Amino acid sequence: MTPETTLVSVTVLQEFCEAALTRCGLNERDAKITADALVTTDTIGVFTHGTKSLRGYVRRLRAGGLKADAVPQVTAQGPAWALVDGRSAIAMVTSVFAMNTAIRKARTAGVAYVGVRNSCHFGAAGYYATLAARAGMIGMAMANDTPSMAVPGARGGVLGTNPFAYTVPAGEEDPIVLDIASAAVAGGKVRIAQALNQKVPDNWLVDAEGVPTTDPMVYPQAGALLPFAGHKGYGIALMIETLSAVLAGGAIMGTVGSWMDSDPSQPTGHGAAFLAIDVSAMAPLDVFKIRVDAVIREIRAAPKAKGADRIYVPGEMEWQKRRDALERGIALPDDVMASLRGLAHDLTIETPWLSA
Amino acid sequence: MTPETTLVSVTVLQEFCEAALTRCGLNERDAKITADALVTTDTIGVFTHGTKSLRGYVRRLRAGGLKADAVPQVTAQGPAWALVDGRSAIAMVTSVFAMNTAIRKARTAGVAYVGVRNSCHFGAAGYYATLAARAGMIGMAMANDTPSMAVPGARGGVLGTNPFAYTVPAGEEDPIVLDIASAAVAGGKVRIAQALNQKVPDNWLVDAEGVPTTDPMVYPQAGALLPFAGHKGYGIALMIETLSAVLAGGAIMGTVGSWMDSDPSQPTGHGAAFLAIDVSAMAPLDVFKIRVDAVIREIRAAPKAKGADRIYVPGEMEWQKRRDALERGIALPDDVMASLRGLAHDLTIETPWLSA
Numbered sequence: 140m141t142p143e144t145t146l147v148s149v150t151v152l153q154e155f156c157e158a159a160l161t162r163c164g165l166n167e168r169d170a171k172i173t174a175d176a177l178v179t180t181d182t183i184g185v186f187t188h189g190t191k192s193l194r195g196y197v198r199r200l201r202a203g204g205l206k207a208d209a210v211p212q213v214t215a216q217g218p219a220w221a222l223v224d225g226r227s228a229i230a231m232v233t234s235v236f237a238m239n240t241a242i243r244k245a246r247t248a249g250v251a252y253v254g255v256r257n258s259c260h261f262g263a264a265g266y267y268a269t270l271a272a273r274a275g276m277i278g279m280a281m282a283n284d285t286p287s288m289a290v291p292g293a294r295g296g297v298l299g300t301n302p303f304a305y306t307v308p309a310g311e312e313d314p315i316v317l318d319i320a321s322a323a324v325a326g327g328k329v330r331i332a333q334a335l336n337q338k339v340p341d342n343w344l345v346d347a348e349g350v351p352t353t354d355p356m357v358y359p360q361a362g363a364l365l366p367f368a369g370h371k372g373y374g375i376a377l378m379i380e381t382l383s384a385v386l387a388g389g390a391i392m393g394t395v396g397s398w399m400d401s402d403p404s405q406p407t408g409h410g411a412a413f414l415a416i417d418v419s420a421m422a423p424l425d426v427f428k429i430r431v432d433a434v435i436r437e438i439r440a441a442p443k444a445k446g447a448d449r450i451y452v453p454g455e456m457e458w459q460k461r462r463d464a465l466e467r468g469i470a471l472p473d474d475v476m477a478s479l480r481g482l483a484h485d486l487t488i489e490t491p492w493l494s495a
Numbered sequence: 496m497t498p499e500t501t502l503v504s505v506t507v508l509q510e511f512c513e514a515a516l517t518r519c520g521l522n523e524r525d526a527k528i529t530a531d532a533l534v535t536t537d538t539i540g541v542f543t544h545g546t547k548s549l550r551g552y553v554r555r556l557r558a559g560g561l562k563a564d565a566v567p568q569v570t571a572q573g574p575a576w577a578l579v580d581g582r583s584a585i586a587m588v589t590s591v592f593a594m595n596t597a598i599r600k601a602r603t604a605g606v607a608y609v610g611v612r613n614s615c616h617f618g619a620a621g622y623y624a625t626l627a628a629r630a631g632m633i634g635m636a637m638a639n640d641t642p643s644m645a646v647p648g649a650r651g652g653v654l655g656t657n658p659f660a661y662t663v664p665a666g667e668e669d670p671i672v673l674d675i676a677s678a679a680v681a682g683g684k685v686r687i688a689q690a691l692n693q694k695v696p697d698n699w700l701v702d703a704e705g706v707p708t709t710d711p712m713v714y715p716q717a718g719a720l721l722p723f724a725g726h727k728g729y730g731i732a733l734m735i736e737t738l739s740a741v742l743a744g745g746a747i748m749g750t751v752g753s754w755m756d757s758d759p760s761q762p763t764g765h766g767a768a769f770l771a772i773d774v775s776a777m778a779p780l781d782v783f784k785i786r787v788d789a790v791i792r793e794i795r796a797a798p799k800a801k802g803a804d805r806i807y808v809p810g811e812m813e814w815q816k817r818r819d820a821l822e823r824g825i826a827l828p829d830d831v832m833a834s835l836r837g838l839a840h841d842l843t844i845e846t847p848w849l850s851a
Contacts, residue, residue, distance in 0.1 A: 217776050219575035220605040249576040252606045252772060277737065290794065292803035297794055305734050307741075315737070317730030349800025367724035374673030374809040377790075378661050381633065381671070385663075385786050388778060392793055416608060420573050421742060430741045434733075437748055438646065438653055444705025447648035453730040 145476055146468035151492055153178045156190055162486050163200040164207030173231040180263040182464035183457035187327030188263040191475040194482040195399055202403035205229050211236045219248035225258035227406040233258045238267040238413045242274045245415035255411040256389025260398035264304035265318030271415045272306040272314040275424050279305045281379040282411035285397040288322045289363040290373045294349030296363045301379035310428030312435045316454030321376035322364040329358045384410035501832055502824035507848055509534045518842050519556040520563030529587040536619040538820035539813035543683030544619040547831040550838040551755055558759035561585050567592045575604035581614035583762040589614045594623040594769045598630045601771035611767040612745025616754035620660035621674030627771045628662040628670035631780050635661045637735040638767040641753040644678045645719040646729045650705030652719045657735035666784030668791045672810030677732035678720040685714045740766035
């Protein structure tokens, strides 16, 4: 624990988020769902996508761009798919509803896709994918976002840093969880470099002319993020755009609003997509889990590179952080604490634990 | 056209491949399917995965590791999924069968997954994904492979360079097609650098100790390929391994044989996975296609980076190459011609067009 962090118990943080959300008009169930998504994301150390964002969501709830009482709805469906209209409900509620719909459909069809429109920034994709793993399924979650990422040959934002996550249930091991942006890095990491006045690697950003730069200050106004691995990240972002928006019938590319910077009284129109694959339809779940454990252990037991102590499986470090957080509290960084304090102030909620 | 290339008509190349395959015992239909996959791959300029590989497949067909008369079989199925046992048929036949099974199931369920075991190296993943686009569907294809790729912290091959492809049907535009390896580059590109005695970028390979190197000669014996974008490519490769092998019930990681270097009398046990999403179940196909065209044109019309003439959509360059090849013939590189000559010699097929 460094001087910049404060240990906060998961329960206290959860209760605070629920209180903030019910004060904005969410019912208790929706407040609980939303708070759990954000607090869980903090427990795994992904502070850029956790409770730090709640102040911004609340701003939209109060301004009307997000509707506190909206109920997401299935607008069309088939044996192995559904389309969901989020009706500008807070995206955690819509996304959990959509993933649970995918899980329910996969239970009978074996596989299911759910496309979502009229949602908003949903935070960490991995949270929703993990709901499937908890149900013994392979899960995927993805979403589009307002353009902030250049593509090869372009200057300026063309696609969002469209996130993608998948998870695989394991047996004795923790589920495999990968949660990545299509960009070389999440915009939040560039903002950290800005705050710390540091240069960034030259494959993170292009400047106003579309030329790679190490100056984080060009983002987001003049420059743009770069996709990971050039045409590969670009192509994956476009796949996500297709499944989350083009197929789901929602806002595409430039018509998606920024959840942080656009008029908070207007919906952002984010889309999303969720997939569930019911392992038990195809193989005995316990046999599958033994196989996944074996894969995890085979990877972990591989010969180490010079200087490497161990090999991590995707999600492994995050599960460890989560266990620590549940046991000892979450070491919230200063910027998260500041955002929570601001939120408490905005809503005039009494929070002795937030006092500096 | 450089002096190292020869223009060969698509028809002539197709007929030669069919002749080679029927001589090995494949029936005419399977020979046609296999030849089409390989020749089509040459037409889009992906010569590392086209007819150049046929000599190696034929070697396995003659040695018994691939069975010329095997018929792939659905071993289990549900409304939106199937598992296929390739029974060591040549992988193009099994993969086309599996993708067509996914398309057929998606026609009723909306979405379908097909997992394949007991297959072999299937060449270009994009070929199979494109079958879905032709049927008005979004398609995905992926496969595992013998370990030749290190993961962060490891030395030596841990996972295959597991390929992934997707395709999206468009209207007036060509379908979007992305076909990528989980590695920073395909092993074939390292072999080209070896042949040309060139250094490679330092994010392609690690040496015997797991340390990044620019020396292509370490591959494949001592060193290993690196995943694209570090943990992102690693995580994607593991997802592909899960869907292609762990769920499909086939050979996993180290138990997959090398289609080039392992005993050709033994099966390699490759797995694969195919997904189809029937657009028309969820939206009018023509409306969807108009949206896809709009996305393609919006990307293409984005402001250009300094020095860039145009922005390409995934697959666009390949479609143009294919049109050129169909019109003028395929400009086969020298190494492909040499492999085809070797194949003609192995099978004592008369090929005046192959004479040097």
